[in-house]
Amino acid sequence: MTAIALPRAVSPGRIKIGLLVLALLAGWALPYVAGPFAVATATLALIYGLFALSINLLAGYGGLLSLGHAGIFGVAAYGVGYIASRTEGGYGAQLFWGMAAGLAVSLIFGVMAMRTRRVYFLMVTLAQGMIVYGLAQSLEPVTGAENGLTGVYRPAFVLEDWQFYYLSLAVLAICAGLIQVVVRSPFGLALRGLADSDTRLAMTGYSVVGHRLLGFVLSGFFASIAGILYAYNNEYVSPSVAEFNTSAQAILMIILGGVGTLSGPVIGAFVIVFVQNVLSLQIERWPTVMGLIFILMVLFARNGFVGGVTRLWNRYVRRREEP
């Protein structure tokens, strides 16, 4: 018999809150302990993390994987860029038109994709992303084509990289909180029900098409916020924002971090952005490292980082509880 009783297992909810506080503290401390390069890289990871969260809202919970979300992300960024560089519009107008453009495109894309599922949904959304990319390259009067749009400037209160970093951190934290509220609401439950079966959902009195559309627009709302942040962070908008690669990369972030989780896409974004930006300075063959990470994840943690850690934790708890 052991003389000292083992402390009772801490509830998973408390652990999650603890980890969240820890992550926020680390996020707050970063500019104090790391150099400007790390801060700028982390800002990019936060923005891509938010973008990945927007795709995950639809894909991870609703079972609808959009390959064209970079189109929405890009349109919002272009909205800001256009007002900033081609008109006299101030920050209010830039934000308004960036969001309005993003939401309008989400609505149009949503209506187009609503009645499709599975591989057809992939194809339709892929095409949507391509259309935006094509327009970005060819619609010179609006997008500046290959030259892109310059003349986007950060507002005075976030001129410095570390200031913009804190802004991005705050926006991500607020959006993540909102997404969590959405996912736990009856709407979110219905969205998750959709992923299981849409006929089942219809028979409980939900309009499947209506719910999909609302989910799509909501996801587009968060993608637009990410796009707006991106435009200001970069102070330049070019067709590469709307590239297929931008969507694909965000999807990799979700898979790496954990599909259908709140922290997974953000963790995935940090891993990928840091590997790309930091490792690429040290190792020429950084894509190989990226590939190895993916192979290891697929072999040992198919549910992504968050899923893998949860599994290890559960195993640890079980082992301690067993005599």
Next chain:
Amino acid sequence: MAKLSIEDVRGGYGASEILRGVDIEVADGEVVALLGRNGMGKTSLVRAIAGMRPPALLGGKITFDGADITTLPSHRIAQAGVGLVPQGRHIFGSLTVRENLTVAARPGDWGLDQVFDFFPRLAERATARGKDLSGGEQQMLAIGRALMTNPALVLMDEPSEGLAPQVLGQIRERIELLKGDLTILLVEQNLGLALRTADRIYVLGETGRIVWQGRPAELDADPDLKRTHLGV
């Protein structure tokens, strides 16, 4: 007045017509069982009533509470007050028991507490995911989910399917408790369940039409009928 009335409904899949003029009436508060062998179109009929396609409807009329619901989409039919307990349960596997129930909630007498009282087992399993439930528990959840929509009519498609006798007994007892409060159209292959719970029985035959209707006792007393159309 009939709660649900199915008049001359015809329909099928592609070129094959399965339902060739089905007539069924369910009165308010009545439990009506629809029996028939496999492949006679029982599930097709349930899907047709619930607004699911396929089957394609080629003719006929379905009225519920006096309103024509023949061509309404599923969610409208559900909103009108038709609850479905689908064949094979079809609960939301990735949602917990509690979430499965709350997602279906519509205003009325049945709420989470009432369903948990009705199926105490579901209360015990409230945080388990749908896919981790046993067959019997899934069936309870499917019925509970339909009740959460506070329906005026429940379509139950083979609730006995794949259940162990003891579990089936529990489900039957619950269905009997619902009798009187709820109008039920029970589609079954299990003769015993239908005989014990139904007020009236219809038999769907190979012709794609109703070949017999009457009281459970009359059916039970007719071995020829049971052999020909139900294979028992």
